[in-house]
Amino acid sequence: MIPYPREIQSLGGKMSLPKRFEVICPDEMSCLAAYIQRFNEAYQRLVDAFPASVSSDVRKIKLNLMPRIAASHKDMHMIMIDEGAVTLSAKSENGFRYGLTTLKQLCKIAVNAGRDHLETARIIDYPVYDYRGLHLDVSRHFFGVEVVKNYLDYMDEFKLNHLHWHLSDDQGWRIESTKFPLLHEVGAYRYEADGKLYGGYYSHEEIKQILEYAEGLGIEVIPEIDLPGHTVAMLAAYPSLACFPREFEVETHWGVFDDILCVGKPKTVSFLEELLDELCELFPGRYFHIGGDEAPKTRWQDCPNCKAMLKEHVLPDFEALQGWFTNEIVKILRAKGKEVLAWDEVLDSPVDSSIIAMAWRGDAKDSAKLALKNGNRYILSPNSITYLDWSAGEGEPGRKEISTLENVYGIDPQSYEGAHLCLGIQANLWTEYIPDETRLFRMLHPRAMALAERAWNPRSDYEGFLSRLKALGELR
Numbered sequence: 001m002i003p004y005p006r007e008i009q010s011l012g013g014k015m016s017l018p019k020r021f022e023v024i025c026p027d028e029m030s031c032l033a034a035y036i037q038r039f040n041e042a043y044q045r046l047v048d049a050f051p052a053s054v055s056s057d058v059r060k061i062k063l064n065l066m067p068r069i070a071a072s073h074k075d076m077h078m079i080m081i082d083e084g085a086v087t088l089s090a091k092s093e094n095g096f097r098y099g100l101t102t103l104k105q106l107c108k109i110a111v112n113a114g115r116d117h118l119e120t121a122r123i124i125d126y127p128v129y130d131y132r133g134l135h136l137d138v139s140r141h142f143f144g145v146e147v148v149k150n151y152l153d154y155m156d157e158f159k160l161n162h163l164h165w166h167l168s169d170d171q172g173w174r175i176e177s178t179k180f181p182l183l184h185e186v187g188a189y190r191y192e193a194d195g196k197l198y199g200g201y202y203s204h205e206e207i208k209q210i211l212e213y214a215e216g217l218g219i220e221v222i223p224e225i226d227l228p229g230h231t232v233a234m235l236a237a238y239p240s241l242a243c244f245p246r247e248f249e250v251e252t253h254w255g256v257f258d259d260i261l262c263v264g265k266p267k268t269v270s271f272l273e274e275l276l277d278e279l280c281e282l283f284p285g286r287y288f289h290i291g292g293d294e295a296p297k298t299r300w301q302d303c304p305n306c307k308a309m310l311k312e313h314v315l316p317d318f319e320a321l322q323g324w325f326t327n328e329i330v331k332i333l334r335a336k337g338k339e340v341l342a343w344d345e346v347l348d349s350p351v352d353s354s355i356i357a358m359a360w361r362g363d364a365k366d367s368a369k370l371a372l373k374n375g376n377r378y379i380l381s382p383n384s385i386t387y388l389d390w391s392a393g394e395g396e397p398g399r400k401e402i403s404t405l406e407n408v409y410g411i412d413p414q415s416y417e418g419a420h421l422c423l424g425i426q427a428n429l430w431t432e433y434i435p436d437e438t439r440l441f442r443m444l445h446p447r448a449m450a451l452a453e454r455a456w457n458p459r460s461d462y463e464g465f466l467s468r469l470k471a472l473g474e475l476r
């Protein structure tokens with residue numbers, strides 16, 4: 001199983017695989033109806049593929065709601081497989097989801113091994129981290145609703161529970177905006193080198209659809225609007241937000257660009273305040289990611305407005321001006337009840353300690369130190385370990401840098417300073433060199449499974465992980 005459960009006790013008996021399961025769900029958990037339906041359909045597909053593996057019986061899976069279960073984690077659950085039936089006890093929706101996912105994997109492993117039964121067992125399980133994330137960049141290449149749903153399905157298979165959705169960058173703005181429609185009308189499209197128009201955006205309706213789908217899987221979606229850098233697409237739509245307005249084109253190249261938002265003009269912050277109003281209504285979840293990475297100060301240094309702002313707030317340098325701007329945006333979002341995430345560059349200047357830093361630079365050791373010093377919680381997504389746009393090995397597609405399956409599995413949050421401030425780990429998938437869904441999943445799989453296991457179970461066992469990948473039929 002992946003991620004591997006915390007405790008498995010074999011009870012020495014057998015339960016024949018039934019032709020179908022009947023899941024008995026308490027009224028309080030009726031919200032799981034669609035998830036149970038998914039479980040049943042997945043089991044049906046397994047049976048259809050291997051009809052000889054199953055008996056003619058129907059077995060019950062009893063969901064047992066135990067609000068008072070002595071739990072070291074809210075998603076703790078216990079699975080009892082005995083000869084006649086399965087009992088799954090939990091106190092949270094996700095506890096039940098994770099238990100059903102484990103059962104699904106157990107059935108798959110049995111069938112793959114040519115067995116017609118499950119071994120009776122008692123499994124107690126819960127994740128080490130609440131935050132087990134996967135990131136998706138839809139700006140460099142755009143992926144429609146169905147692909148995002150497939151991505152969420154993949155996350156569900158391995159109990160990843162946060163989708164970090166990178167929705168804006170130099171190469172495209174991807175959200176319909178009723179307040180600032182040029183953002184999607186202009187900012188969502190670019191002319192490629194061959195003269196073809198490339199782009200797209202999600203309508204409000206499509207975003208609601210995706211959020212609803214994610215909710216059904218118990219996955220939290222975190223929108224990211226990258227500020228103040230990586231904003232050429234925004235400037236193409238609203239050039240007056242730049243230090244030196246001109247006609248901007250949505251970028252067709254990859255990289256870091258000097259034209260970023262002018263934070264010296266008060267209208268930039270008021271524009272963002274209105275925009276965030278709209279976006280927070282669209283994304284009612286707990287978290288909001290404000291980017292903050294790779295913002296060159298080249299324009300600010302020459303801009304009379306930015307220089308004046310620096311002076312007005314008695315700031316030592318332009319790095320500190322980004323810190324001031326970050327804190328302004330954090331104030332707006334916190335007033336709306338949001339927890340704010342940002343890339344670790346924001347820690348380079350004094351910022352609000354409530355920000356959850358996404359520690360990504362290098363191996364993220366220095367960022368963890370910075371976070372500890374300033375008292376910020378952090379999520380680990382180190383460039384040199386969990387960037388899945390890096391090639392998985394010689395001859396594999398992706399960037400020239402390599403992060404193998406074993407390297408990803410090697411992430412060890414306990415080896416970082418301020419480990420008590422670490423909320424979890426995340427793998428990032430930037431899509432400069434990922435033009436379609438096939439490539440997307442090739443980069444993701446199976447490295448995201450390594451991340452999923454390390455975010456769930458503190459015990460590191462790479463050889464065991466490989467053999468379990470094989471048993472699940474997931475190793476190419």
Ligand SMILES: [Zn+2]
Binds near residue numbers: 262300304305306
């Ligand atoms: Zn400026």
